[in-house]
Each structure stands twice: as structure tokens, then as C-alpha cells.
Amino acid sequence: MKNKILIAVITCIVSFSSVFSQGTFKTMFYNLLNFPIQSVPVNRIQNLEIVLNDYQPDLFMVCELNNETGANSILNMMQQGVNPNYAMANFELNTSDDDSGDQNDLQNLIFYDTTKIILDNQTIVPSRFRDFNHYRLKLNTIDQNTNPIYLNVIVCHLKSSSGSTNEAYRLEMAQDLTAYLETLPSNSYVMLGGDLNLYTNSEDAFIELLDTTNNITFIDPANRIGSWHNNTSYLDVFTQSTRTTNGLGGATGGFDDRFDFILTSESMQNNSELQFVTNSYNAYGNNNNINCYNQEINSENCAGVEYSLTIRNALYNFSDHLPVTLQIETDQVFLSIPEYTTLDSFEIIGTNSIQNTLNLRINNQSITSKNLNIYNSLGQLVKIVFLEQTETISVNISNLSSGIYYITVPSMNVEPLKFVKVN
Numbered sequence: 001m002k003n004k005i006l007i008a009v010i011t012c013i014v015s016f017s018s019v020f021s022q023g024t025f026k027t028m029f030y031n032l033l034n035f036p037i038q039s040v041p042v043n044r045i046q047n048l049e050i051v052l053n054d055y056q057p058d059l060f061m062v063c064e065l066n067n068e069t070g071a072n073s074i075l076n077m078m079q080q081g082v083n084p085n086y087a088m089a090n091f092e093l094n095t096s097d098d099d100s101g102d103q104n105d106l107q108n109l110i111f112y113d114t115t116k117i118i119l120d121n122q123t124i125v126p127s128r129f130r131d132f133n134h135y136r137l138k139l140n141t142i143d144q145n146t147n148p149i150y151l152n153v154i155v156c157h158l159k160s161s162s163g164s165t166n167e168a169y170r171l172e173m174a175q176d177l178t179a180y181l182e183t184l185p186s187n188s189y190v191m192l193g194g195d196l197n198l199y200t201n202s203e204d205a206f207i208e209l210l211d212t213t214n215n216i217t218f219i220d221p222a223n224r225i226g227s228w229h230n231n232t233s234y235l236d237v238f239t240q241s242t243r244t245t246n247g248l249g250g251a252t253g254g255f256d257d258r259f260d261f262i263l264t265s266e267s268m269q270n271n272s273e274l275q276f277v278t279n280s281y282n283a284y285g286n287n288n289n290i291n292c293y294n295q296e297i298n299s300e301n302c303a304g305v306e307y308s309l310t311i312r313n314a315l316y317n318f319s320d321h322l323p324v325t326l327q328i329e330t331d332q333v334f335l336s337i338p339e340y341t342t343l344d345s346f347e348i349i350g351t352n353s354i355q356n357t358l359n360l361r362i363n364n365q366s367i368t369s370k371n372l373n374i375y376n377s378l379g380q381l382v383k384i385v386f387l388e389q390t391e392t393i394s395v396n397i398s399n400l401s402s403g404i405y406y407i408t409v410p411s412m413n414v415e416p417l418k419f420v421k422v423n
Contacts, residue, residue, distance in 0.1 A: 023329055023330070023334075024277060024327050024328065024329045025058035025059065025113070025116050025117070025327070025328055025329075025334075026055065026056065026057045026058050026059070026325065026326075026327050026328075027057055027058065027059040027060075027061065027191070027193070027262060027325065027326050027327070027328060028055060028057035028059070028060050028061065028284065028323050028324070028325045029061040029062070029063075029155070029193030029194065029260060029261070029262050029323060029324050029325075030051075030060070030061070030062050030063075030260075030319065030321070030323035030324075031062075031063050031064050031157070031195045031259075031260060031319060031320075031321035032048075032062050032063065032064045032065050032070075032318075032319060033064055033249055033250045033318070033319040033320055033321065034064055034066060034105075034106070034249060034250075035048075035064065035065055035066060035070050035074075036066060036067070036069065036070040036073065037066045037067075037070075037105070038249040038250075040247065040248055040249065041248060041317045044317065044318050045073060045074065045077055047313075047314040047315070047317045047318040048074065048077070048314075048318050049077050049078075049081050049082065050310065050311065050314035051284070051311065051314050051315060051318065051323065052077075052078060052081075052082050053081065053082050054311055055284060055323075055325060056082060056083065057325070058112065058113040058116050058117060059110060059111075059112050059113075059117060059137075059153070060078075060110065060111040060112070061108075061109075061110050061153065061155045061193035061262075062074075062108065062109055062110070062111075062155070063106065063107075063108050063155060063156070063157040063194065063195055064106050064107075064157065064195075065106070065107045065108070065109050066105050066106070066107065067105075067107075068091045071088060071091045071107075071109055074088075074111065075087070075088045075111060076386060078111060079371050079384075079386065080371075080384060080386065083113060084371045084373060084384060085113050085114050085115050086111055086112065086113060086114070087111070087112060087114050087119070088109060088110065088111045088112070089109060089110050089111075089112075089119055089122050089133075089135055090122060091107070091109060092107070092122075092124060092131075092133070093107060094106060094107050094108075094130055094131050095124055095126050095131055096126045096127050096128060096129055096130050096131050097128075097129075106130060106157060108130075108131065108132075108133040108155040108156065108157065109133070109155070110133075110135050110153060110155060112137070114140070115140060115334070115335070116139065116140050116334050117137050117138075117139065117140060118137065118138040118139075118140050118144075119135060119136075119137060120136045120137060120138045120150065121135075121136040122134065122135045122136070123136075125154075125176065125177065125180045126176070127172070127173040127176040127177070128159075128169060128172055128173060128176075129158075129159050129169065129173065130156070130157050130158075130159075130173075131156075132154055132155070132156045132173075132176070132177050132180070133154070133155045133156070134152060134153070134154055134180070135152075135153040135154075135155070136150055136151075136152055136153075137150065137151045137152075137153055138150050138151075139151065139274075139330060139332065139334070140334060140335050141330070141332040141333055141334055141335065142332070142333045142334075142335060143332055143333075144335075147332070149189070149273060149274055149330060149332060150188070150189065151189045151190075151191060151274065151328075152184060152188055152189060152190045152191070153190075153191050153193065154177065154190065154191070154192045154193070154194070155193050155194060156173075156177070156192065156193075156194035156195075156196075157194055157195045157197075158170045158173050158174070158194065158195065158196045158197050158198075158205065159173060159197060160195075160197045161197070162199060166197075167203055167204060167205070168204075170196070170197065170198070170203065170204075170205035171203075171204040171205045171208060173205070174204075174205040174206075174208040174209055175208060177192075177209075178208060178209070178211070178214050178215075178216075181214070181215055181216040182214075182215045184215065184216060186215050186216070187267055188216065188265065188267065189264075189265060189267055189268055189274050190216050190218075190264065190265040190267075190268075191262065191263070191264050191265070191268070191326075191328075192209070192218055192261070192262070192263040192264075193261070193262050193324075194260070194261060195259050195260050195321065196259060196260070196261050197259050198228075198258070198259065198261075199227075199228065199229040199257070200226070200227040200228060200229060201225045201226055201227065201228075202227065209263065216265050217265065217266050218263040218264065218265060218266075219263065219264060219265070219266055219269060220261070220263060221262065221263070221264055221269075221276045221280075221281045221326055222237055222281040224236070224237045224258075228257060228258035229256065229257055229258075230256050230257075232290060232293050234258060235255070235286075235288060235290060235292065235293060236283065236286065236288040237258045237281075237283050237286075238255050238256065238257060238258055238283060238286060238292075238322075239257070239258055239259055239260040239283050239286070239321050239322040239323075239324060240253075240255075240256075240257045240258075240259045240260070240320060240321050240322070241253045241254055241255065241256070241257070241320045241321075242255070242285075242296065242297040242298075242315055242316050242319065242320055242321065242322060243296055243297075243316060243320055244294070244295070244296050245296065248317075248320070249320065250319065250320025250321075251320045252320070253294070254293075254294035254295055254296065255286075255292050255293060255294060255295055255296075255297060255302065256293060256294050258283075259321065260283070260321055260322065260323070260324045261324060262281065262324050262325075262326045264276050264326075268328070272330075272331045273330060273331060273332070274328065274329075274330050275328070275329060275330075276326055276327065276328055276329075277326075277327040277328065277329050280325075280326055280327035281324070281325070281326050282324065282325045282326075283322050283323075283324055284307070284315075284322055284323040284324065284325050285297055285307045285311060285312055285315040285322045285323070286302075286307070286322055287302055287303060287304020287305070287306055287307050288304065289301065289302050289303060289304050296316060297312050297315055297316050297322065298312040298313045298315070298316040346360050346361065346362050346363060346372070346407070346417065347360065347361050347363060347417070348360060348361075348417065348419055349361050349392065352418065352419040352420060353419070353420045353422050354397060354419050354420065354421055354422065355398075355421075355422055355423065356396065356397065356398040357394050357395065357396060357397070357398075358394070358395040358396075358397050358419060359392065359393075359394050359395075360372075360392065360393050360394075360395065360407075361391060361392050362387065362390065362391055362392065362393065371384050371385065371386055371387065371409065372384070372385040372387060372395075372407055372408070372409060373385075373407070373408055373409070374395075374397075374405055374406070374407050375405065375406045375407075375408070376400075376401075376403060376404075376405055377403055377404045377405070377406075382400060382405070383395070383397070383400070397421055400421045401421065402421050402422060402423050403420070403421055404418060404419075404420055404421075405418070405419055405420070405421060406418055407419070
């Protein structure tokens with residue numbers, strides 16, 4: 001009986017029979033505030049890890065990402081500290097210019113859980129100031145070959161600051177996006193995550209996005225449309241600023257604006273195939289405490305039952321913005337593990353009886369920049385090894401107990417490899 005239970009546990013974890021989950025996936029948009037160039041406070045990525053560990057988004061959309069080094073550090077942190085199944089889209093430098101010329105240090109990107117999401121394609125949509133980035137995602141469902149569901153994700157950062165000139169620039173950018181979306185089928189599922197820098201719903205850029213004559217018309221899942229700026233009636237959707245203190249980068253005006261949004265196309269409302277979950281929209285970290293108006297997010301004035309001081313401290317130390325979150329649901333069934341492959345992706349160099357150092361040869365370069373997971377015979381994850389661009393890798397296993405272990409790549413379904421740890 002004991003052996004049968006053991007075999008069942010190992011089969012559930014490292015065999016690659018289809019395992020199913022269905023229903024909901026979680027999305028988050030976050031302005032990263034010049035990451036990683038903005039170096040104060042120190043160790044900002046540790047604060048981001050606290051946030052992501054708490055919410056664990058299946059789709060993480062970001063703006064104000066400076067460079068590929070920053071993107072890779074976030075991916076590594078997410079894989080090592082949150083979920084080994086995360087991947088990211090191809091990092092692409094901003095191609096749009098502003099009036100000062102080639103100020104292209106603010107990029108957009110997405111990170112996603114490969115057990116639920118497949119990146120099908122990505123496209124740059126240029127505008128006057130910053131690119132829109134279009135990511136065509138396919139849900140990793142059982143019926144993806146016969147009935148695929150595609151979600152078009154747009155990530156953006158509109159021109160900042162008040163005044164008629166900046167409002168006109170935001171409108172111009174929104175019109176560029178509207179023109180691009182004319183190329184999609186009108187019934188497409190589209191989600192827009194971005195720092196829109198909008199002070200009111202009466203601003204022309206917002207009116208443009210919600211124009212019902214557009215091929216793709218956006219709606220506000222929060223259903224909180226109004227004049228947000230300095231209006232405590234909309235405090236529940238405020239996202240900026242988390243700070244009043246100088247020296248940390250970003251804005252310091254305190255909590256008084258709704259700049260960050262997740263909007264969806266009308267097709268994602270009351271549609272069982274793919275729809276946003278009613279009442280799931282949140283300004284993450286915002287306890288809707290009226291005393292928080294114009295305060296710092298980690299102050300006692302912003303306390304509440306939903307978001308702890310630990311979370312609000314992490315948000316305060318990472319960015320001058322709060323993330324926004326939205327849950328999406330489908331009536332199809334997710335595959336919990338990506339498509340199966342029988343590639344001999346890696347092999348043990350020498351004997352599979354190992355004392356201190358496990359030496360591996362990487363035969364499939366597509367698994368580099370991913371993780372190797374090592375499980376013991378009870379099905380417990382005991383070690384995660386990040387793979388770099390190399391043909392061989394040495395892993396210190398001296399601290400493991402004697403016994404049988406299994407190695408796999410969780411995001412690819414490669415056949416597991418077995419070794420024996422000996423003293």
C-alpha cells in the first residue's frame with residue numbers, strides 16, 4: 001500500500017498526464033517607477049516580491065521598466081520566489097520618441113503563468129511619445145486546438161501632467177490605439193492595462209477609448225467613472241501617489257488620483273466564454289479609508305482590514321503608484337501543465353548515483369532561462385535551479401538526504417529525470 005501511495009504522489013507531481021483546473025485567472029497592472037534605474041529605496045525588488053507573492057497574478061502587466069536587465073531580474077525573482085511557471089514576453093525597447101528626442105527608457109512588458117497562458121504573438125504600436133505593446137495571448141485550455149480563446153492585451157503609458165497641451169497629447173495617443181484596433185475583428189477580447197494619467201472621465205482621451213462608434217469599445221470594469229482628481233468620492237480607485245516624502249522618486253502629492261487602469265472591451269462583459277468577474281476590480285493596497293486622502297499609503301491613516309501594513313510598506317517602498325487588479329473567468333477548462341514534449345532536454349553526466357555535485361548536460365536550449373525543479377520521493381519540491389545559457393551545469397546537492405530524486409522543467413513538461421543521492 002505504501003508503495004502505491006508513493007507512486008501516486010510522484011505521478012501527480014512529475015508525470016505529465018493531463019491535470020486540469022478551470023475558471024479564473026488573475027491580472028495585475030503596475031507602474032514600476034523607473035525600475036531598475038531608480039535605486040532608492042535600496043533592494044526595491046524585494047518589495048515587489050512581497051506584493052507578487054501576496055496576489056500571485058497569472059498575468060502581470062507593467063510600464064516604466066527601464067531595460068532588459070530589470071526585466072530578467074523580475075522574471076528570475078518571480079520564478080524563484082513566487083511561481084516557477086512564470087515566463088515573460090520578448091523585451092522590446094520603446095520605438096516612439098518624445099519632443100526631447102529618443103527618450104526611450106520607459107518600456108512595457110508582460111509576465112505570465114505558462115500553465116494558463118500561451119504567448120501567441122506580440123506587436124509594437126507606435127505613437128508620439130511611447131509605444132503601445134500588443135500581446136496576443138491564447139488560453140491554455142483543453143480545447144485550445146478546436147476552440148481557441150485569444151485575449152488581446154494592450155499595455156501602455158500615456159503622456160503625463162495636467163494642462164490642455166498634455167491632454168491633447170493623450171488624445172492623440174488614444175486615437176493611435178483606436179486606429180490600430182480597427183484592424184482586429186470587432187468581437188475580439190481586448191484588455192487595456194496602463195498608466196493613463198487621466199484626471200477626469202471628461203478628458204478627450206478617455207472619451208475616445210469609450211466611444212461606442214469604435215471598432216473596439218472599452219468599458220470600466222470598476223464602474224467608477226467620474227472626475228477623480230482630488231475627489232474623495234472616488235478614493236476607492238485612487239492609485240497615486242503612495243508618498244508625500246521627497247527623495248524616493250516619482251510623485252509626492254499623496255493619495256489623490258486615479259491614474260492606473262485595467263479596461264476591457266465590451267465583449268468581455270456578461271460573456272461566459274471570457275469575461276471579467278464582477279466586483280473583482282481593485283486598486284491593490286487601497287483600503288478605501290477616507291482618512292488616506294493626500295496621505296502616504298503606509299501611514300496609519302490608510303489602515304484597513306484588506307491590506308496589511310506589511311503590504312502597504314512594500315508598495316510605498318517600491319513605487320509611487322499602486323497596482324490595479326482584475327479577475328477574468330472562462331467557461332473552458334485550463335490545462336494545469338503546458339503542452340507535453342518528449343524531448344531529451346537534459347541528461348546526467350556520468351552515473352546517476354550522486355554524492356555531492358549533480359552535473360547536467362543541456363540538450364535543448366529552449367529550456368534555458370527557465371527552472372529545473374528537484375523533487376524528493378515524497379513529491380516535495382526540495383530545490384529550484386535557474387538555467388542559464390550554457391551547455392552544462394553543476395548543482396550542489398550535498399545538503400540533500402540520501403534517496404531518490406526527480407528533476408523536471410515545470411513550464412515545459414519534459415520527461416522527468418531520476419537520480420539517487422548517496423553519502
